[in-house]
Amino acid sequence: MTPETSTEDQRAFAVAALVPDPEVPCINVDELGILRWVRVENGVATAGVSPTYSGCPAVQMIEEEITKALQSAGYEARIERVLSPPWTTDWISDVGREKLRVYGISPPEKTAHKISALFGETRVNCPKCGSDNTEKLSEFGSTACKAHYRCKACSEPFDHFKCI
Amino acid sequence: MTLQNAILELADDNLILGHRVSEWCGHAPILEEDLAMPNMSLDMIGTARTLYAYAAHLENKGQTEDDMAYLRGEREYLNCLLVERPNGDFATTMLRQLYFAAFMEPYWQAALNSTDDVVRGVAGKAAKEMAYHIRHAGEWVIRLGDGTDESAQRMKTAVTDLAPYVDELFQSSAAAQAAEDAGILPVRADMRAAWDKTINHIFGLAMLNTQEDTFAQTGGRQGLHGEGLGHILAMMQSIARAHPGAVW
Numbered sequence: 001m002t003p004e005t006s007t008e009d010q011r012a013f014a015v016a017a018l019v020p021d022p023e024v025p026c027i028n029v030d031e032l033g034i035l036r037w038v039r040v041e042n043g044v045a046t047a048g049v050s051p052t053y054s055g056c057p058a059v060q061m062i063e064e065e066i067t068k069a070l071q072s073a074g075y076e077a078r079i080e081r082v083l084s085p086p087w088t089t090d091w092i093s094d095v096g097r098e099k100l101r102v103y104g105i106s107p108p109e110k111t112a113h114k115i116s117a118l119f120g121e122t123r124v125n126c127p128k129c130g131s132d133n134t135e136k137l138s139e140f141g142s143t144a145c146k147a148h149y150r151c152k153a154c155s156e157p158f159d160h161f162k163c164i
Numbered sequence: 165m166t167l168q169n170a171i172l173e174l175a176d177d178n179l180i181l182g183h184r185v186s187e188w189c190g191h192a193p194i195l196e197e198d199l200a201m202p203n204m205s206l207d208m209i210g211t212a213r214t215l216y217a218y219a220a221h222l223e224n225k226g227q228t229e230d231d232m233a234y235l236r237g238e239r240e241y242l243n244c245l246l247v248e249r250p251n252g253d254f255a256t257t258m259l260r261q262l263y264f265a266a267f268m269e270p271y272w273q274a275a276l277n278s279t280d281d282v283v284r285g286v287a288g289k290a291a292k293e294m295a296y297h298i299r300h301a302g303e304w305v306i307r308l309g310d311g312t313d314e315s316a317q318r319m320k321t322a323v324t325d326l327a328p329y330v331d332e333l334f335q336s337s338a339a340a341q342a343a344e345d346a347g348i349l350p351v352r353a354d355m356r357a358a359w360d361k362t363i364n365h366i367f368g369l370a371m372l373n374t375q376e377d378t379f380a381q382t383g384g385r386q387g388l389h390g391e392g393l394g395h396i397l398a399m400m401q402s403i404a405r406a407h408p409g410a411v412w
Contacts, residue, residue, distance in 0.1 A: 051210075051289070053206070053207060053210065053289070053293065054206075054207050054208075054210030054211045054213075054214070054286075054289045054290060054293060055182075055205075055206030055207050055208070055209050055210025055211070055213075056206070056210065057206065083214065083281075083282065083284075083285025083286065083288070083289070084281060084284050084285035084288060085288060086285065086288030086289045086292075087289075088292075137196065138196035138199060138200065139196075139200055139296070139299070139300045139303075140196070140199045140200035140203040140204070140300075141199065142199070144203050144206050144207070148196070148199075162296070164292040164293070164296070
């Protein structure tokens, strides 16, 4: 949230923050770090939302859900798409990371993706047993934001939230 | 020469390659690649959407991103020729992706210093996504180039087939040059060293040789395209043109 937030802004933010990610419903838009701020002026609540991936098909749905949440709290709602600075997986909160892990998705490493990591294997821990004896099955998983892995210790296949 | 045209060049590159890659959906050789292809496609189409919306905003005639994508004809499309090349086999598709991503990754990195807010915003996301595409396509180029006799031969053929379309990546149209002079877009020719470094590194591991002294085919930035683009647009635009203004 921006420094000059009012109590009203905070109230509206709390309302919008409860919207879950439609593809990973265990985590909400605040924990995911894509709800940047909410500003209220003359009954109009404007929410700043950053997309995760350029082509994330969930962006539109998330914006509609935030609009609905703000409307049901009595605001006239507007969405402002915030592209800069770009969202990074570093913005997923610690609470969000833990929720992802419990949900069965290995959370992203807390370090922005670097081109120098080209062909460098990142160590990914199994969300079930915690072992780092895992292997990548596919660079791309069930959604744009995930890769597919398998744990060689407990044999569990799992999604890994890609680090960008 | 307008900024709008310079933005459209970038948007068209991403949309047309995004469309090409999406043609693999349901046809990729293994399930993992069937997931990877549409995901890479979405990255590029997502980038194109933001750029089209910006181009429409610059035109300021009440147009939308859809008008830019669906209502311009073949001669109005400004993509480079590389991105419209047919998919061919998996070797060709992956080499085309590697060539494009190895250019766009340093380009978007440089664009983080743009004087333009929208360009900076797009660049921040796209640079990371293109790094991912380099890794994915690069792994395939290595796997096939240093694979069986058959796969190695196919990679070599792909290198020969795509060689004429590389140079155009590094050439700036008059519109792009104006945007480069204004500090809005990075200078295309400046990406050569980074591109060479990436390609040489991967080709070394893939046991492939780069193609020297090839005739460079150009014209895409002037709207002069190969046969393939018309087919892409026919498929992509048919619904929007048959039902003008339809919403879905």
